[in-house]
Amino acid sequence: xxxxxxxxVDRKSDxxxxxxxxxxxxxxxxxxxxxRLETLVEVAQEHEISLPSYDPEGLRPYVQMTAQDxxxxxxxxxxxxxxxxxxxxxxxxxxxxxxxxxxAAADQIRYMELRFTPNALAKAKxxxxxxxxxxxxxxxxxxxxxxxxxxxxxxxxxRHESLEIGEKTLEVALAHREHGVVALDxxxxxxxFPARPFGHxxxxxxxxxxxxxxxASEWEGPENVRDAIENLRTDRIGHGVRSVEHSEIIKLVRExxxxxxxCPTSNIQTGVVGYLGHHPVLDLHYLDVPITINxxxxxxxxxxxxxxxxxxxxxxxxxxxxxxxIIIRAAEVSFLPDDERGQLINGLKRELxxxxxxxxxx
Numbered sequence: 001x002x003x004x005x006x007x008x009v010d011r012k013s014d015x016x017x018x019x020x021x022x023x024x025x026x027x028x029x030x031x032x033x034x035x036r037l038e039t040l041v042e043v044a045q046e047h048e049i050s051l052p053s054y055d056p057e058g059l060r061p062y063v064q065m066t067a068q069d070x071x072x073x074x075x076x077x078x079x080x081x082x083x084x085x086x087x088x089x090x091x092x093x094x095x096x097x098x099x100x101x102x103x104a105a106a107d108q109i110r111y112m113e114l115r116f117t118p119n120a121l122a123k124a125k126x127x128x129x130x131x132x133x134x135x136x137x138x139x140x141x142x143x144x145x146x147x148x149x150x151x152x153x154x155x156x157x158x159r160h161e162s163l164e165i166g167e168k169t170l171e172v173a174l175a176h177r178e179h180g181v182v183a184l185d186x187x188x189x190x191x192x193f194p195a196r197p198f199g200h201x202x203x204x205x206x207x208x209x210x211x212x213x214x215x216a217s218e219w220e221g222p223e224n225v226r227d228a229i230e231n232l233r234t235d236r237i238g239h240g241v242r243s244v245e246h247s248e249i250i251k252l253v254r255e256x257x258x259x260x261x262x263c264p265t266s267n268i269q270t271g272v273v274g275y276l277g278h279h280p281v282l283d284l285h286y287l288d289v290p291i292t293i294n295x296x297x298x299x300x301x302x303x304x305x306x307x308x309x310x311x312x313x314x315x316x317x318x319x320x321x322x323x324x325x326i327i328i329r330a331a332e333v334s335f336l337p338d339d340e341r342g343q344l345i346n347g348l349k350r351e352l353x354x355x356x357x358x359x360x361x362x
Contacts, residue, residue, distance in 0.1 A: 002069040003268040003276065005307045008315040015313065019323070020306040023351045024109045025330035025344075026294055028213075028238055028261035030156075030187075031116035031136070032083060033297020034100040037063070040086060043095075047088050064302050065269045072271040073219055077189075079300050087121045090135050097139040105147035107304045111344055113335060114140070115154035115185050115213075118172055119165050133172045137179040150344075152335060153181045154213060158188030163197055170201045174208055182335040183211030185238065186228075190219040195227055202232040211235050211335035213261065218272055222246035229256055236260070236333060241267055243289075244280040253289055259333035260289055263296035264311055265303050276315050285322065292330040293323075324352055 010016060037056040040063060044051045053059045060066060062082050069075045087093050097114075104112045116136055118129045137153065144151045155173035157166040173181050184205040186195055195214060202212050214228035218239035225243050228234040229252060240260040243249045253260075262281050267273045273280070284291050293308050295301065312318040312326075331345045 001067050002065045002071040002075070003265065004067050005265050005301075005303050005311055008276065009307055009310040010314075011307070011310075013310075016306060016310050018320075019309045019313070020108060022108060022309070022323070022327065023348055024107065024305050024309075025292070025327055025334065025348075026104060026109050026112040026114075026305055027236070027292050027330055027334065028263055028294035028296060029100075029104070029112060029114055030297050031097065031100055031114055032080070032120050033300045034103070035063075035083060035086065035096050035299050036099055036103075037299070039095065039099060040083075043086055043088070043092050047092070049085055049088070051082070064300055066302075069269075071269050076270045076300070083300075084120060085124060087124045089125070090127075090131075093121055093132065093135050094139040097136050098143045101140060101143035101149060101151055102147055103298075104151075104305075105149040107306055109149060109305060110348065111150045111152075111331065111334060111336070113152050113154050113182065115156050115187075117156040117158060117187065118169055119157070119161065129168055129172045130175065133176050133181070134179070137176055137181065140180055150340075151180070152183075154183040154185045154211075154335075155181055156185040156187045157198070157201075159186055159193040159195055159198065159215075160189040163201075166198050166201050170205060173205065173210065177208070177210065181210075183213055183235075185213045185215070186232070187215045187238070190215065190224065195224065196231055199231045202234070206233045213238055216240060217242040217249075218267070219270070222249040225249050225258075226252060229253070229258055234258060235335075239263060239267065239272070241272060241280050241284070244283050244287075250287055250289065254287070257290060259329070260284060260291045261294050262291050263294050264308060264316065265301045266296035269301055276311075279316060281312065282316050282318060285318070285326075290329055290333060291326060292333065293326055327352070 118132050122132045140151050157169040212234045213236040214234040215238035216224040216228045222243045236259045238261050
């Protein structure tokens with residue numbers, strides 16, 4: 001049975017309400033895994049998309065990890081079989097983007113780096129990648145103004161797809177640097193698909209001044225982190241949780257100050273970590289690895305960032321002071337320009353230091 005955050009977290013508790021009120025930073029959230037159930041039903045009805053159920057609760061098991069699911073990567077990836085059919089018009093893509101930003105703002109997220117895979121949005125209808133990225137960029141700019149949140153974009157390519165798609169993805173990312181695209185990401189199926197063939201694309205992006213983040217040491221071992229650092233010149237690692245298996249990798253990560261984008265619920269539901277008590281986020285934190293806490297695919301995992309913070313405290317033994325440090329650290333390793341990053345950090349420190357929060361830090 002797949003782990004559910006509500007097995008540990010009480011969303012009606014004082015702790016949850018306190019954590020919900022905190023200003024937050026999200027650095028690892030996939031657009032394609034952030035679609036509201038109600039939106040799926042409405043889009044399916046409007047565009048005559050065949051679904052196993054047109055009731056949100058009936059549809060849930062097909063697009064979200066539920067308690068009845070097996071906690072493994074195959075089950076997790078199967079949820080995208082339904083989701084990938086929904087990017088069927090520019091209007092739908094824009095709606096999904098807008099609602100994702102609205103949901104983040106409602107969770108008190110002050111700054112988010114939202115990642116998306118242009119090829120995943122384009123291939124259902126054969127849209128041009130350049131157009132797709134333009135739709136996402138324009139909608140983000142409109143949505144952030146309406147919701148008092150700052151949002152930048154990370155463009156992803158999949159390691160299990162062709163190098164040709166990767167080259168096109170880099171091209172559109174570079175073309176939209178002035179429109180909110182701040183970084184390039186390598187995602188997709190880690191086992192059997194090494195990152196090395198994509199190395200030259202990421203080195204080119206790095207030379208152009210883009211941030212680099214690589215999914216690594218999630219479904220395979222810590223050596224993939226070494227490859228991401230030494231070959232792809234990454235600034236951050238998506239997940240990275242299996243790095244604790246190799247002391248030399250941890251030493252390298254600390255030396256290079258490469259930050260980890262940790263997603264606890266995702267790691268448990270996909271079988272990367274056997275159960276909650278084995279999650280290494282606290283070990284990484286105490287080993288002085290720069291860590292951040294994130295949602296990954298919040299709609300698929302049935303969570304919010306508040307839930308992940310509450311899980312870290314109630315289920316993993318972090319203190320409220322640890323959460324405070326992680327929020328500030330996330331701002332420090334963001335892909336914002338230096339001046340904006342400094343403003344964000346100072347604003348967070350002021351907000352966290354108000355009387356509303358004073359006294360809760362251990």
